Amino acid sequence: xxxxxxxxxxxxxxxxxxxxxxxxxxxxxxxxxxxxxxxxxxxxxxxxxxxxxxxxxxxxxxxxxxxxxxxxxxxxxxxxxxxxxxxxxxxxxxxxxxxxxxxxxxxxxxxxxxxxxxxxxxxxxxxxxxxxxxxxxxxxxxxxxxxxxxxxxxxxxxxxxxxxxxxxxxxxxxxxxxxxxxxxxxxxxxxxxxxxxxxxxxxxxxxxxxxxxxxxxxxxxxxxxxxxxxxxxxxxxxxxxxxxxxxxxxxxxxxxxxxxxxxxxxxxxxxxxxxxxxxxxxxxxxxxxxxxxxxxxxxxxxxxxxxxxxxxxxxxxxxxxxxxxxxxxxxxxxxxx
Numbered sequence: 001x002x003x004x005x006x007x008x009x010x011x012x013x014x015x016x017x018x019x020x021x022x023x024x025x026x027x028x029x030x031x032x033x034x035x036x037x038x039x040x041x042x043x044x045x046x047x048x049x050x051x052x053x054x055x056x057x058x059x060x061x062x063x064x065x066x067x068x069x070x071x072x073x074x075x076x077x078x079x080x081x082x083x084x085x086x087x088x089x090x091x092x093x094x095x096x097x098x099x100x101x102x103x104x105x106x107x108x109x110x111x112x113x114x115x116x117x118x119x120x121x122x123x124x125x126x127x128x129x130x131x132x133x134x135x136x137x138x139x140x141x142x143x144x145x146x147x148x149x150x151x152x153x154x155x156x157x158x159x160x161x162x163x164x165x166x167x168x169x170x171x172x173x174x175x176x177x178x179x180x181x182x183x184x185x186x187x188x189x190x191x192x193x194x195x196x197x198x199x200x201x202x203x204x205x206x207x208x209x210x211x212x213x214x215x216x217x218x219x220x221x222x223x224x225x226x227x228x229x230x231x232x233x234x235x236x237x238x239x240x241x242x243x244x245x246x247x248x249x250x251x252x253x254x255x256x257x258x259x260x261x262x263x264x265x266x267x268x269x270x271x272x273x274x275x276x277x278x279x280x281x282x283x284x285x286x287x288x289x290x291x292x293x294x295x296x297x298x299x300x301x302x303x304x305x306x307x308x309x310x311x312x313x314x315x316x317x318x319x320x321x322x323x324x325x326x327x328x329x330x331x332x333x334x335x336x337x
Contacts, residue, residue, distance in 0.1 A: 006080025006121075007031035008252065009073065011064050011112070014041035016196045017127065017185055017241060018085040019049050023194070024245035026053040030252065033077045035060040035070075040089065040199065048193050064108035067115065074119040081123035081255065082112060083248055087157070091131070091203050091299075094154035105157035106164070113168050122174045123255045125248060128162055128181045130237075130265070130304060131155030139271075140307035143181070143263045151299035162263075169261045176259055178251040183237035183267035183306050185244050187326030188333035195333030196241075205236075205277060206326070210334040213287040220289055222274055224296035229303060233274035237267040237305035240321035240329070250315045267306030268319040277323065284327035 008025055012018045013034030019041075025032050034046065034057060046059050058077060062069040064086045073079070087105040088094065094101040109126075116124065133141050134149040150156045162179055169175045186206040188195025202208050212220040225232040247266045254262065272280070278289050311317040 005031070006078050007033050008081045008083060009033045009035065009077070009079045010083045010085065011035050011108070012041070012085030012087065012127075014038060014043070014045040015085055016041075017182075017244060019045045019194050020189060020241045020245040021083060021085070021248045022057075023049050023053055023189065024242070024249050025252070026055055026057070028249050030249075031057070033058045033060070033073060033079065035062045035064065035073060036086065037061060037063040042197065045194060052189070052191060052193055065104065065111055067111045070111055070115045071118070074115055074121070079116075079119065079121045081125070081252055082116060082121065083125040083127070083252075084109060084112060085127045087127070089154060090200065091152045091154050093200075094152050094157075098153035101153045101157055106160060109161050109164065117172060117175075123176050123252070124165065125178045125180060125251045125255070126161065126165060128179045129155065129158045130181050130183045130267070130306070132159045132162060132181060133304075135301055139303050140269065140305050141265065142307040143265055143310055166261050173259070176255045177261040178255055179261065179263045180247065180251060181263065181265050182244060183239055183265070183304070185241045186238045186323075186330065187240040187242065187321065188329045189242065190329055190332075192329070192332035192336050195330060197337065205274065206238075206330055209278060209281050209289060210330050212289055213281070213285065213331065214334050214337075218290070219292045220278070221292050221294040223294050223300065225293050226296075227302040229273055231273050231275045234300055235271035235273045235303040235305065237270065238272055238277065238323060238326065239267050239319050240326045243319040243321050247311070247315065247317050250317050254315055262314075264311045264315055264317070265306040265308055266311060266317065267308055269306055269308035271303060271305040272323055280323045281327040281331075284324045285331040287331070
């Protein structure tokens with residue numbers, strides 16, 4: 001699929017994972033069209049990606065819930081595949097404003113599916129999450145682990161949308177869907193030009209660590225040091241955002257030859273504790289992180305990491321970058337902000 005052929009529409013393409021994926025797609029010869037309404041991103045990200053890629057591409061400042069706006073994109077561009085990142089994504093915020101999360105995340109996907117069907121675009125890659133897995137599972141989490149019993153509305157939107165996509169594919173045999181369940185994306189592009197830049201208080205560990213290192217935060221809270229783990233802190237599967245972006249390119253190729261709905265975990269298959277993470281950041285950057293012990297947060301699982309064999313066998317996916325790589329890349333990005 002070259003530039004002259006059908007293009008890939010990337011919704012939320014100015015966001016953290018979206019921007020890295022757009023760059024990776026272009027690097028692999030794909031034509032892209034990006035739409036974003038800058039709810040969780042900034043226009044500067046688009047220009048930075050264009051500069052890094054040394055290529056222009058169509059950009060639409062469009063809310064994916066705007067059916068007329070999405071139809072305009074499809075009528076002006078030849079879209080053959082959609083990678084859907086756009087959506088609200090803060091776990092804590094979703095608990096406070098659940099109706100906003102359900103309205104935004106579900107309606108945007110429904111609009112996309114409706115317009116795709118109208119224009120005969122049949123390949124759909126969905127930005128899902130490990131939050132769809134139930135807390136009752138043993139580790140590591142496989143694609144067949146129990147889902148549901150989500151601990152927050154954000155997770156429920158991902159769970160519901162996975163079901164909606166299954167139902168849509170069952171009704172439309174031409175529709176090909178890839179559900180990519182991310183674990184914990186971290187890092188930044190090695191250039192330091194694009195990375196994670198949360199508008200509000202971050203919910204995840206890496207930007208909190210980086211902001212503490214940069215002096216934007218006085219201290220890093222460690223929520224719970226009495227879990228049943230080797231050092232008492234939570235263990236998570238942290239994947240470099242560039243590896244994650246590469247996984248989307250593999251998913252595009254995969255859908256060319258696979259009908260129906262496919263599910264893949266995108267992680268490293270390794271767990272890293274909070275204290276190990278902090279030590280890795282300090283080692284990679286030479287910056288000491290000031291920490292404070294805080295009570296456990298409700299809903300935090302002691303351990304969560306991916307089983308990655310299916311993604312390796314069927315997608316040809318394997319994470320290449322280390323925690324230390326991600327820390328160094330993040331610090332390069334953070335230092336330039």
